[in-house]
Amino acid sequence: MTPAPTSVAARAHEIRRLVVEMALAAGSCHIGSALSIADILAVLYGGVLRDLHGRPDGSSGDRFVLSKGHAASALYAALATVDILDPHDVVAGYSQDGGAYAGHPERTTPGVTTSSGSLGHGPALALGLALADREDGTGRRTVCLVGDGELNEGSVWEAIALAGHLALPELVLVVDANGWQGLGAVADVTDLEPLDAKLAAFRWDVATVDGHDLDALGTTLAAAAPRPRAVIARTVKGSGLDFMEDTFMSHYRSLRPADRERALASLERRRAA
């Protein structure tokens, strides 16, 4: 079930707004990485992930594994939109001395499935969770989100190979393909295209989608497959902040207090568009 696009759009805007507020309050980096997944998280937390607050029998619902932990602020923001975290708390406590929300997520935080920050861990963790889901036979799914730069990690491909071999339909891998990584363009560091063909060769069901098209994301992420499903979301780093969109430096730049007005104005323009 995909909720009405208007509410998903509102959720996406709220996630972006909170990410910007967190970045302003903390003077922290990784804004670009958080903003590129804002729409994906809005769709996941807007209905694709079922029983987020647990099932009536007390068991957990669908799980989300954020493997690219440096986008933690987007995860905190998404959790705030579903009342698992408090929006004021996350802005006040993200990346602050004595705050409750680290720059990379910790499993002790409500709603956070795995501690991440060291890249390449999520797929194997999600595979283990999906094995448990398969044994339980309750139709629960585990969605793991990786960055495209993160695909440099060999451990990602170990897990991709095994999940394809095991044909785990309980597992969904979302690739945030924003095209940028630590020292430059993904295509210039280790070009993994054609990525869809690679994943398909590992026996995954593969779909490519505009990572900012909420309707398309909703349909694609909710679709079931008899095998593990990979969704390559083509995204824009820094999406929503027009003065840093699709730039290398959006990985490192922090927002200064003087950026506040134009940042919020840019988000408003995007919402109106």
Place this chain on the structure above:
Amino acid sequence: MRDAFFRALAAAGRDDPRVWALTGDLGVGLFDEFTRVAPGRFLNVGIAEQTLVGAAAGLAYAGRTAVAYSIAPFLYSRAHDQVRVDVALADANVKLVGVGGGVGYGHLGPTHHAIDDLAALRALPNMTILTPGDPAEAEAATHAALAHRGPVYLRLGKNGEPSVLPAGHRLAIGRAAWLRPGADVTIASVGTMLPTALAAATELERRGVDAGVLHYGTLKPFDAGALDAALARTPVVVTVEEHSVLGGFGGAVAEAMAESGRPGLLTRVGLADTFAHAVGSREHLLARYGCAPLGVVEAARRGLARCRAVRAA
């Protein structure tokens, strides 16, 4: 020890539906009984140790008790970041079982020797390290590890170790055990070196030296109280470990001795900051690197001589 572990694993798999067993393509035939009594809860992830530990952690997050098995270095060293982040940081209910702790895979060479596992894992918060001294204790340690909630590294020898612990011996996590008292020197040994320590104590007795043997079946949490009791008897301690002398058992004892406030003199037996480059069986390598019973006897003699010299000065 390996057979004892697999016996206990199968029993646990039969009795507890939460227990899963994973391997990184090692242990031919050894999981047969487990797969018979716990169908659907065994997985060979292939030669992919990062996935071995990661998937075990994922299962643990989903409420399972996940056992990850491999030759020791491939487990703690190849997949150390997964051990650190997915298991230790997450305080996950994963049991890391390393076979061939120390130089158990003697002839296969240094890639297969685990000589830094105790040092590497001892520094990880939340990690419990079990170091059984004989097959019966390995079986008990397996059950203790599965009953304990949280990360455990179970360091096994290989197979065919002698049974040296008395029938009444009970493993308790975090407790060292006195196997014989001694007024002159304490031989503190960890895990697989217990038979060596006992043989050394017998030889010292023949030479008129009263040596006690204190066995650490758990390295972490470290039983500092037992060491304190040893220092109350004699200041001379010899540590014996199938590991580098740096940062592992000798390191833990040195830290505890320095903080005990009691006078003490420590001599460490183990690999002296070297890989075991020589080619040979475990027994050959232990002798070659000064870790056979006579090496322990010599270390005790040195410790006692230094102690006398210090007192005379």
